Amino acid sequence: MNRLEVLGWWFHEEAPDAYPRPQLLVSPCNEKERNDAVAYLRAGHTVVAYEASSHCRFACGEPDMGHRDLTDGTFVWPDGLAHYVEHHDVRLPSHFVAHVHARGAKVAPFELPAPRRGLFDKAPWLAWSRAQGACLDLTGWEIPTPEDARSIARELPAVAYEAIVLCRGDTREVVLRLAAGSLVVHQLRPDGHVPRRLAGWHDWPIAT
Numbered sequence: 001m002n003r004l005e006v007l008g009w010w011f012h013e014e015a016p017d018a019y020p021r022p023q024l025l026v027s028p029c030n031e032k033e034r035n036d037a038v039a040y041l042r043a044g045h046t047v048v049a050y051e052a053s054s055h056c057r058f059a060c061g062e063p064d065m066g067h068r069d070l071t072d073g074t075f076v077w078p079d080g081l082a083h084y085v086e087h088h089d090v091r092l093p094s095h096f097v098a099h100v101h102a103r104g105a106k107v108a109p110f111e112l113p114a115p116r117r118g119l120f121d122k123a124p125w126l127a128w129s130r131a132q133g134a135c136l137d138l139t140g141w142e143i144p145t146p147e148d149a150r151s152i153a154r155e156l157p158a159v160a161y162e163a164i165v166l167c168r169g170d171t172r173e174v175v176l177r178l179a180a181g182s183l184v185v186h187q188l189r190p191d192g193h194v195p196r197r198l199a200g201w202h203d204w205p206i207a208t
């Protein structure tokens with residue numbers, strides 16, 4: 001069974017994961033290649049529609065980032081991906097650029113696959129974006145379960161935070177999101193430990 005190769009799935013600030021941050025994929029590109037990619041991405045056919053719409057990770061104020069996944073029968077991407085390429089110079093894998101070029105930037109007729117488990121293959125996208133240095137190193141970190149979060153909250157010193165976003169058992173550290181998106185890494189029962197403050201996820205180490 002053919003699978004669809006994922007493009008343009010991004011890091012979630014509220015639930016940090018292995019997906020890339022598009023801010024780390026910005027690079028100037030050839031104008032024709034960019035226009036062709038944008039036209040091609042806009043011409044995909046809807047394979048799944050979601051209720052919630054997406055938002056631009058550059059917080060540029062674009063009101064409509066779409067709520068569908070589009071496909072050409074080979075790749076699958078969110079309909080907001082064209083916006084990242086067009087307005088933020090986000091680059092895409094060269095084998096996709098070559099795929100678009102080989103088709104004259106036009107989506108050829110294809111049979112729309114029925115949504116099914118395992119239809120989307122995200123492994124190539126994860127491997128490519130990690131090789132581009134666009135993913136964060138979250139080794140050892142986990143998203144706390146609601147029970148974990150409740151037990152961590154009881155142990156935390158009196159600090160104001162919006163959410164407990166990550167935790168790790170080996171070092172007993174937790175990442176808290178503060179107001180305005182800044183982060184702080186706290187060690188539970190600190191014994192003189194000084195919390196590490198980060199202005200945001202852009203300060204987090206990159207996966208290599």
Ligand SMILES: [Zn+2]
Pocket residue numbers: 056057058059060061062083087088
């Ligand atoms: Zn934007």
